[in-house]
Amino acid sequence: MSAAREGGCSCGEIRYRLTSDSLFTHCCHCLNCQRQTGSAFVVNLLIEADRVELLAGVPQPVDVPRDDGSAQTIFRCPTCQVAVFSRYTHPGVRFVRAGTLDDPSGVVPDVHIFTRSKLGWVTLPESAPAFEVYYDRSVLWPPASLERLEAIGAPAS
C-alpha cells in the first residue's frame, strides 16, 4: 500500500506521500503533455494539494506556457529536475505524475483526454471513456470526488 502511495524523483531528494486515494486519474494525449514528457502521453493523479505530503525536499515550481496563454506550473526536483507534479488552473489541486510513484502498477486512467492528438499506434481500452478534447467533471467523476472538489472551492465542471 505504501509503495502505491509514495513516490519521488530519480535522485531521491524529493519524496512524497499521497494521504488518500486520488480524485480522478487522467491520461492526457495533448501535445503539451507529449512534449513535456518526451513520450506519447502523461498519466496524472488528480488530488488535493494538501493530500500530497512532502516527506523530503522542496520541489521547485517552473512555469510553462499553455496553448490558451495561461501558465501551468510544473514542480521539479531542484537537483535531478524530474517533474513530480503540476498545478493547472485551480491552486488547490495537484496533478501528480503517476510514473513517479514507487509502484505505479495499480494506476488505471479513469478517462483519456485530448485524443485528437493521440498517436496512432496507441490503442485505448474500451473500459475508460475517451474524449477528443475535455469532458464534464460533473458527469464523470464519482460523487465523493465531486464533494471533495467542492470542499476546496473548485467548480464541479
Ligand SMILES: [Zn+2]
Ligand atoms: Zn531528484
Ligand SMILES: [Zn+2]
Ligand atoms: Zn495534456
